[in-house]
Amino acid sequence: MTTQNTVHDGALLQMSGIVKEFPGVRALGGVDLDVRAGEVHCLLGQNGAGKSTLIKVLSASYQPDDGTIEWEGEYVSLTTPVAAMKLGISTIYQELDLVPDLTVAENIYLGHELSKGGFTQRAAAASNTRAIMERLGHPEIAPSRTVGSLSPAGQQIVSMARALSHDTKLLILDEPSAVLDQGEVHNLFRVIRGLTDEGVAIIYISHRLEEIREIGDRITVLKDGRTVATGLDAKVTPTKELIQLMTGRSIEYVFPPRPDTPRDRGEAVLEVRDLALAGVFSGVDLTVHAGEIVGLAGLVGAGRSEIIETVYGARKATGGTVTVDGTKISRGSVVAAVKAGVGLAPEERKSQGLLLDQAVYRNITISSLSRFSRSGFLDSADERRRSDELVTSLDVRPKGVSRAVRTLSGGNQQKVVLARWLLRDCRVLLLDEPTRGVDVGARSEIYNLIRRLADSGVAVVVVSSEVEEVLGLADRVLVVREGAVVHDAPATELDESKVLDLVMEGRVA
Amino acid sequence: MTDTAGVSPSASQPEPTSDSKSVEEAAARAGQQQGGLALLRTSAGRNLGLVLALVLVCIAGFVTSGSQFANLDNALTILRLASVIGVVSIGMTFVIIGGGIDLSVGAIVALASVWCTTLATQRMAEDTHWTMMVFSALAVGLGCGLVNGLLISYGGVVPFIATLAMLAAARGYAEILAQRRTQLVSVSEFLDFFRIDVLGVPMLVLIFVVVSAIGWVVLNRTTFGRRTLAVGGNPEAARLAGINIKRHTVMLYALLGLCCGIAALMITARTTTGASTHGLLYELDAIAAVVIGGTLLSGGRGTIVGTVLGVLIFGVLNNVFVQNDLSSSAQAVAKGVIIVAAVLLQQRFARQSSSSP
Numbered sequence: 001m002t003t004q005n006t007v008h009d010g011a012l013l014q015m016s017g018i019v020k021e022f023p024g025v026r027a028l029g030g031v032d033l034d035v036r037a038g039e040v041h042c043l044l045g046q047n048g049a050g051k052s053t054l055i056k057v058l059s060a061s062y063q064p065d066d067g068t069i070e071w072e073g074e075y076v077s078l079t080t081p082v083a084a085m086k087l088g089i090s091t092i093y094q095e096l097d098l099v100p101d102l103t104v105a106e107n108i109y110l111g112h113e114l115s116k117g118g119f120t121q122r123a124a125a126a127s128n129t130r131a132i133m134e135r136l137g138h139p140e141i142a143p144s145r146t147v148g149s150l151s152p153a154g155q156q157i158v159s160m161a162r163a164l165s166h167d168t169k170l171l172i173l174d175e176p177s178a179v180l181d182q183g184e185v186h187n188l189f190r191v192i193r194g195l196t197d198e199g200v201a202i203i204y205i206s207h208r209l210e211e212i213r214e215i216g217d218r219i220t221v222l223k224d225g226r227t228v229a230t231g232l233d234a235k236v237t238p239t240k241e242l243i244q245l246m247t248g249r250s251i252e253y254v255f256p257p258r259p260d261t262p263r264d265r266g267e268a269v270l271e272v273r274d275l276a277l278a279g280v281f282s283g284v285d286l287t288v289h290a291g292e293i294v295g296l297a298g299l300v301g302a303g304r305s306e307i308i309e310t311v312y313g314a315r316k317a318t319g320g321t322v323t324v325d326g327t328k329i330s331r332g333s334v335v336a337a338v339k340a341g342v343g344l345a346p347e348e349r350k351s352q353g354l355l356l357d358q359a360v361y362r363n364i365t366i367s368s369l370s371r372f373s374r375s376g377f378l379d380s381a382d383e384r385r386r387s388d389e390l391v392t393s394l395d396v397r398p399k400g401v402s403r404a405v406r407t408l409s410g411g412n413q414q415k416v417v418l419a420r421w422l423l424r425d426c427r428v429l430l431l432d433e434p435t436r437g438v439d440v441g442a443r444s445e446i447y448n449l450i451r452r453l454a455d456s457g458v459a460v461v462v463v464s465s466e467v468e469e470v471l472g473l474a475d476r477v478l479v480v481r482e483g484a485v486v487h488d489a490p491a492t493e494l495d496e497s498k499v500l501d502l503v504m505e506g507r508v509a
Numbered sequence: 510m511t512d513t514a515g516v517s518p519s520a521s522q523p524e525p526t527s528d529s530k531s532v533e534e535a536a537a538r539a540g541q542q543q544g545g546l547a548l549l550r551t552s553a554g555r556n557l558g559l560v561l562a563l564v565l566v567c568i569a570g571f572v573t574s575g576s577q578f579a580n581l582d583n584a585l586t587i588l589r590l591a592s593v594i595g596v597v598s599i600g601m602t603f604v605i606i607g608g609g610i611d612l613s614v615g616a617i618v619a620l621a622s623v624w625c626t627t628l629a630t631q632r633m634a635e636d637t638h639w640t641m642m643v644f645s646a647l648a649v650g651l652g653c654g655l656v657n658g659l660l661i662s663y664g665g666v667v668p669f670i671a672t673l674a675m676l677a678a679a680r681g682y683a684e685i686l687a688q689r690r691t692q693l694v695s696v697s698e699f700l701d702f703f704r705i706d707v708l709g710v711p712m713l714v715l716i717f718v719v720v721s722a723i724g725w726v727v728l729n730r731t732t733f734g735r736r737t738l739a740v741g742g743n744p745e746a747a748r749l750a751g752i753n754i755k756r757h758t759v760m761l762y763a764l765l766g767l768c769c770g771i772a773a774l775m776i777t778a779r780t781t782t783g784a785s786t787h788g789l790l791y792e793l794d795a796i797a798a799v800v801i802g803g804t805l806l807s808g809g810r811g812t813i814v815g816t817v818l819g820v821l822i823f824g825v826l827n828n829v830f831v832q833n834d835l836s837s838s839a840q841a842v843a844k845g846v847i848i849v850a851a852v853l854l855q856q857r858f859a860r861q862s863s864s865s866p
Contacts, residue, residue: 312749314748314749334748334749334751335751335752335753337751338750338751339751344749346746346749351743351745351746352745352746352749353746353749354743354746355738355739355742355743355746355747355809356742356743357742357809357810358738358739358742358809362735362738362739366735366736366739366747366750366752367750367751369732369735369736370732373731373732376731376732376733377726377730377731378730378731378732378735380730420750
């Protein structure tokens with residue numbers, strides 16, 4: 001790739017000294033970014049470093065308070081999102097903004113429908129859509145399909161197709177891989193390479209370094225709303241250096257040590273026998289002992305999340321039994337599962353786990369209200385006190401249990417969910433993607449926390465798309481493929497490539 | 510939203526959907542520093558606004574009607590009239606905070622009032638005790654509420670449709686029972702009870718005060734109230750936290766039904782009649798009072814104090830219109846305008862405090 005001293009040559013986009021302030025806070029305090037045609041420019045930074053604010057400035061959702069933007073060598077001011085789009089800047093946000101009940105073609109041309117005299121030209125839209133899909137390497141996605149019936153990966157392709165239906169020169173991808181599994185990520189990369197070959201520039205935001213290594217050309221690192229490094233070579237810059245730039249301190253991606261001897265296992269706490277959910281998975285056996293962490297690895301859609309949601313009773317099993325401490329739990333009853341001491345930290349933290357507008361302490365105590373009530377009346381002072389202890393011991397920042405959970409970062413929100421089940425003294429804790437959207441620094445804290453929980457005698461089940469995470473954290477790993485457990489082994493006997501083989505092929509190659 | 514910067518600290522919590530967390534964190538910090546401004550978006554601050562509105566309406570009444578408006582008798586008249594709808598509104602507050610809506614409240618009031626004044630009920634009341642009438646009205650209200658709740662929770666019927674059906678059915682049944690005639694109350698003990706003044710406060714007003722007080726305690730100090738906020742704020746999270754949201758929803762509608770039963774007794778006593786025309790458009794008045802009281806129609810947030818203020822504002826406004834000999838049609842137009850204005854304001858607040866441009 002190119003070197004650092006030719007910054008201005010062929011710069012498609014040049015942002016300098018961008019400042020964006022909100023009352024009482026400087027979200028961006030002078031950010032520089034230059035992007036060249038045909039490159040994949042990676043934006044790195046912890047949660048809150050200003051990445052999202054920066055791309056919102058670029059897509060004209062926000063107006064910067066200071067700084068300049070040059071586009072193809074000319075100063076521009078991006079006043080409205082439509083103006084940005086007209087220049088050729090398209091953004092694909094983390095949360096996809098598609099209309100699930102409309103077809104692929106309708107979604108792609110939403111807002112700029114092909115029409116003649118007010119009548120939509122469906123045939124033209126369909127054939128154009130087909131052409132775009134072919135360009136993206138996904139001719140199998142038919143223009144007439146409803147978007148809601150597509151997988152997350154498919155939906156993302158539709159989002160990209162929509163961007164390409166405009167004359168896009170710069171495509172911004174905000175954590176595109178968060179909803180994808182490994183196979184789909186490779187597919188995404190293929191699409192990205194195709195686009196850069198055509199001269200489209202990509203701004204790629206991701207927490208996953210290995211992805212940046214694979215797809216990126218250059219890296220810009222943001223920290224606390226400032227550019228701390230720019231033009232770094234994505235292939236060769238040492239990980240240590242990147243982490244140091246992002247965090248200001250040097251940390252490694254660390255997992256807590258697992259007890260080295262196969263522990264004198266506690267009694268079996270969670271026993272799942274022959275569990276089935278029609279059409280999704282069947283014949284799942286799972287035993288988790290006190291103090292043990294069991295990981296479930298597999299592709300998105302293999303049934304991992306469904307398995308633990310069924311164990312929890314959030315989905316009603318069509319066969320099999322779930323037993324906690326010898327007590328059978330009635331099918332499809334979350335209430336019964338919680339009563340038996342099972343807790344779930346769901347995959348979609350914001351939509352499934354938290355009451356975003358309510359105070360931290362209320363989110364923590366919501367599953368243990370009976371403990372704080374006397375004949376129905378709540379002792380709020382006690383709630384706050386207990387929550388405060390937990391928040392302190394888990395190091396949730398910023399401190400203070402009365403603020404709305406919405407104001408916390410992803411990692412701290414996850415700690416609040418964990419605190420909820422800590423307070424309840426869970427016997428079994430089910431964690432679905434515990435580190436999604438959590439930045440590198442906070443990750444190891446969460447890993448340590450999970451290990452501490454296990455050490456205190458809780459039986460833990462972890463689901464993750466990141467094989468590395470499952471292998472690093474769990475004592476035992478179950479590999480799930482197409483709705484069945486295909487492998488069950490101690491984590492130390494597996495490595496990433498073995499798991500991937502199992503996931504893809506169903507056997508060790 | 511280029512103007513976000515100048516509005517209030519609430520404006521600076523920009524993206525719930527993205528990860529501009531430092532902004533949010535810092536905004537929260539800023540909110541603490543500028544406590545005065547932050548107050549404006551707390552429920553206490555909003556209620557302050559409502560008090561101001563109430564004062565304005567009262568001033569309007571005083572300016573237009575002078576001492577005819579500002580005297581104790583008139584004040585008690587306003588309160589007496591507002592109390593009936595007030596009791597319904599308290600129940601409605603819970604249902605709306607819990608993420609639901611109930612269009613059938615007026616019809617339930619009519620049915621309960623007719624039921625407790627049928628010849629059979631009154632004869633039974635005379636034979637046994639006048640509270641038989643009270644029991645029958647409460648039972649009818651509770652029963653209708655339960656049916657609503659069960660249909661919505663376990664039948665999977667959306668609240669709008671389920672309660673719309675109840676609206677039609679309950680009022681129709683009330684007409685059948687009463688044969689479209691107004692039924693006079695002949696049980697004098699019943700009427701006497703509701704005519705008692707406690708320290709100058711009419712019984713109807715007292716009932717409203719007691720129901721509001723209980724409502725406040727239940728919403729703010731009990732597990733039931735906390736769960737109501739959770740169920741309305743994020744039903745999926747509440748379910749996964751182990752709350753039985755179906756049962757809770759049934760209880761919310763049953764509670765509102767019970768409030769309708771109480772309101773039916775109040776209007777029956779006030780008019781000394783039971784009629785299938787009682788409670789017409791109560792659903793509109795109750796929802797309006799709840800919404801201008803600051804409760805989010807989407808659920809998860811709301812206050813009893815706000816609802817009480819909403820009820821009072823409408824009560825005083827009605828009185829001002831009557832004092833000035835304006836028609837009820839003009840009142841209806843004004844009510845419509847106020848509701849829309851309140852919702853528009855509320856949405857502005859919601860946008861500023863939590864959502865993206």
